[in-house]
Amino acid sequence: MDAILFLVFAAIAVICGINMVVQKQTIASALSLVGVMAALAALYLLLGGEFIAAAQLVVYSGAIMVLFVFVIMLLNAKGEKNPVVKPWGKYFGAPLMLVFFGIMSIVVQRYTPASDGVVFGGFRGAGPREIGQSLFTVYLLPFEVTSVLILVAILGAIVLARKEID
Amino acid sequence: MNYFVLALIKTGIVVGVFMHVLAYLQWIERKVIAHVQLRVGPRRVGPHGLLQPLADVIKLITKEDMIPSHVNKVFYYLAPFVAVLFALISISVIPFGPQVTVFGVTTNLSLADPSIGILFILGISGMGVYGVALAGWASNNKYSLMGGLRSSAQMISYELPMALAIAAPLLILNTLNLREIADGQAGYYLGFIPKWTIFQGPFPQVISFFLFMIAAFAETNRIPFDLPEAENELVAGFHTEYSSMKFASFFMAEYANMVTVSAVATLLFLGAWHPIFPAAYGSSYIPALIHIAAGLVMIYHGMNPARPFDRITLPVFGVLFIGVGSVFALAAAGPGVVSGLGSPMLTDAVSALSQILTPLFWFCGKVLAILFVFIWVRATLPRFRYDQLMSFAWTFMFPAALINLFVTAFLVAWF
Numbered sequence: 001m002d003a004i005l006f007l008v009f010a011a012i013a014v015i016c017g018i019n020m021v022v023q024k025q026t027i028a029s030a031l032s033l034v035g036v037m038a039a040l041a042a043l044y045l046l047l048g049g050e051f052i053a054a055a056q057l058v059v060y061s062g063a064i065m066v067l068f069v070f071v072i073m074l075l076n077a078k079g080e081k082n083p084v085v086k087p088w089g090k091y092f093g094a095p096l097m098l099v100f101f102g103i104m105s106i107v108v109q110r111y112t113p114a115s116d117g118v119v120f121g122g123f124r125g126a127g128p129r130e131i132g133q134s135l136f137t138v139y140l141l142p143f144e145v146t147s148v149l150i151l152v153a154i155l156g157a158i159v160l161a162r163k164e165i166d
Numbered sequence: 167m168n169y170f171v172l173a174l175i176k177t178g179i180v181v182g183v184f185m186h187v188l189a190y191l192q193w194i195e196r197k198v199i200a201h202v203q204l205r206v207g208p209r210r211v212g213p214h215g216l217l218q219p220l221a222d223v224i225k226l227i228t229k230e231d232m233i234p235s236h237v238n239k240v241f242y243y244l245a246p247f248v249a250v251l252f253a254l255i256s257i258s259v260i261p262f263g264p265q266v267t268v269f270g271v272t273t274n275l276s277l278a279d280p281s282i283g284i285l286f287i288l289g290i291s292g293m294g295v296y297g298v299a300l301a302g303w304a305s306n307n308k309y310s311l312m313g314g315l316r317s318s319a320q321m322i323s324y325e326l327p328m329a330l331a332i333a334a335p336l337l338i339l340n341t342l343n344l345r346e347i348a349d350g351q352a353g354y355y356l357g358f359i360p361k362w363t364i365f366q367g368p369f370p371q372v373i374s375f376f377l378f379m380i381a382a383f384a385e386t387n388r389i390p391f392d393l394p395e396a397e398n399e400l401v402a403g404f405h406t407e408y409s410s411m412k413f414a415s416f417f418m419a420e421y422a423n424m425v426t427v428s429a430v431a432t433l434l435f436l437g438a439w440h441p442i443f444p445a446a447y448g449s450s451y452i453p454a455l456i457h458i459a460a461g462l463v464m465i466y467h468g469m470n471p472a473r474p475f476d477r478i479t480l481p482v483f484g485v486l487f488i489g490v491g492s493v494f495a496l497a498a499a500g501p502g503v504v505s506g507l508g509s510p511m512l513t514d515a516v517s518a519l520s521q522i523l524t525p526l527f528w529f530c531g532k533v534l535a536i537l538f539v540f541i542w543v544r545a546t547l548p549r550f551r552y553d554q555l556m557s558f559a560w561t562f563m564f565p566a567a568l569i570n571l572f573v574t575a576f577l578v579a580w581f
Contacts, residue, residue, distance in 0.1 A: 027241070027303060034296065041289075054285035062292025063322060069296070070318040073303050073311065127281060128342055
């Protein structure tokens with residue numbers, strides 16, 4: 001059951017990811033990205049990370065992607081008209097990518113310790129309480145640094161936007 | 167009992183009841199608005215227009231399903247599905263009552279009980295906007311596009327104060343699980359003040375409740391926040407190009423969202439299924455009293471009918487209501503009444519009734535009261551202007567929710 005669910009959602013994530021790159025319409029790409037995010041949330045849920053799954057759903061597929069779709073609709077971004085596809089990229093790219101993924105999977109297979117498959121419900125300790133505890137004790141410094149980083153980014157965005165208005 | 171069989175039974179019941187509630191919410195809305203405006207509302211189809219939802223459904227199904235030639239087909243078909251899908255999913259985590267034991271089977275009165283229930287609802291309701299936004303974009307019509315744009319901008323803006331308003335009671339109750347949220351509001355101060363979060367110390371969440379309700383109106387695109395379909399500016403906004411069942415599915419999504427939001431407000435602020443005063447003072451007899459009183463009033467008006475048809479319909483409904491009321495009375499009296507009859511089956515049945523019906527009545531009563539407020543506001547208030555809507559969200563709602571959260575956090579840490 002777990003394996004089937006994993007395969008289903010992993011397939012959805014991969015197909016949506018490929019679709020995102022292949023699609024010529026911007027809004028279709030954005031929606032495929034939503035699909036990827038939602039499938040990832042389901043995978044987190046399968047791993048037992050309920051809180052992370054919900055956060056993924058709220059933050060990425062909810063807030064951020066809605067903003068993406070909003071901007072695409074607002075600017076009325078048209079799809080690519082005549083995408084320039086180099087012939088060598090078309091005919092050599094796909095086989096090369098297959099080779100790359102093959103090598104990567106062999107390396108991962110060879111050099112990572114063998115472990116059992118993930119069992120649903122087998123992992124506890126990613127609840128909101130545990131995450132809050134570790135954020136405010138062990139990882140307090142990285143947490144605060146990240147907050148400052150985000151604050152700087154927000155200030156930067158405001159400064160840039162103001163310049164444009166003037 | 168087998169887990170899957172139990173889940174199937176519960177799902178069947180919830181889906182059946184939920185669909186009928188959605189259909190009849192339309193009837194209630196039309197009736198209430200009509201009476202607010204001194205009209206009578208629908209009363210041609212069936213007694214007092216009670217079969218109007220059925221007539222509406224038949225009309226909408228048999229209407230021609232027009233597809234304009236200029237739309238983006240894929241997203242045009244996808245949008246109503248997305249809207250309805252995400253509107254219906256969130257009901258699956260809402261608990262309607264406490265844990266009950268019926269004929270030896272212990273179960274929760276909810277479909278699923280995840281430990282992050284409230285976050286799940288937030289996430290799913292955030293996804294719901296794609297239906298509206300896509301419908302606006304795919305219709306390839308400037309008014310629809312404006313509707314979709316407004317909807318997504320409004321959703322992003324009001325999700326923030328809504329999440330902050332939800333966070334404040336969560337600080338007091340210290341859990342994200344909806345069942346534990348409800349259990350945290352059991353009990354009474356001084357024996358009669360209910361420990362609902364809008365009354366609970368250290369900081370009663372009244373401000374939070376009002377902010378949540380305002381944000382909920384905006385999230386469900388209801389008046390005064392129904393800018394996405396403002397008919398005086400945008401024809402009908404995002405669903406201008408839709409017809410037949412596709413058109414109806416947007417309304418179904420809107421009503422489903424209303425029910426979900428009302429249920430969340432009930433769970434978070436109004437003490438879920440805990441009655442307004444303790445059972446020791448006889449609160450379990452309230453449902454029976456209300457139903458029997460309503461039945462008696464109906465029979466009285468049937469005896470002195472305002473219209474000839476009322477002589478038949480009102481007494482019938484009166485008798486029905488008194489019947490329901492006596493079932494509630496039996497539930498309130500508990501299994502002790504029938505234990506003398508020596509039938510264990512009957513005792514079990516009455517015990518099941520008393521465990522399920524009374525909490526269910528309080529929960530549904532509160533949800534219906536909030537739904538009534540939704541309809542009442544729609545009949546009363548005009549629509550916001552778009553810039554007012556945005557500045558209201560960012561300059562009033564957001565700071566107010568933030569201050570409320572700070573005060574709550576401070577007081578929770580203090581006491």
